[in-house]
Amino acid sequence: MAEVIMTRAQARAAAKVNPGIAESLSDADLQRLGVLDMGADYDPAALPPSPRFVRETLRMTQEQIAEAIGVPVATWRNWEQGRFRLDAAVVALLRILAAEPDAALRVLRRVA
Numbered sequence: 001m002a003e004v005i006m007t008r009a010q011a012r013a014a015a016k017v018n019p020g021i022a023e024s025l026s027d028a029d030l031q032r033l034g035v036l037d038m039g040a041d042y043d044p045a046a047l048p049p050s051p052r053f054v055r056e057t058l059r060m061t062q063e064q065i066a067e068a069i070g071v072p073v074a075t076w077r078n079w080e081q082g083r084f085r086l087d088a089a090v091v092a093l094l095r096i097l098a099a100e101p102d103a104a105l106r107v108l109r110r111v112a
Helices: 008-014 028-030 052-059 060-071 072-080 088-099 101-111
Strands: none
Touching: 028 101, 052 060, 052 072, 052 088, 060 101, 072 088
């Protein structure tokens, strides 16, 4: 079981991000910010960043990111709202966008 430094609500409040963004942070996002300890068995590589976290980190609207990756905006919204489970390709894309956003967006623009 993960050891929690503070409650998730406290962690979101402590995160040095816009309050609107803080509400969308997953446990993995909070751990990356250093306010939630997921324990010794936590593997950050095992959990992808949430679609909303990636989009807001890139400071893009849903419409902009959907266009950038070539999906309908409704699809992106469904991913953000958790209506559909993310498949392996989407998880990989989120990891790439989180790790190397400039390179990923540059390549995506070239392909489009």
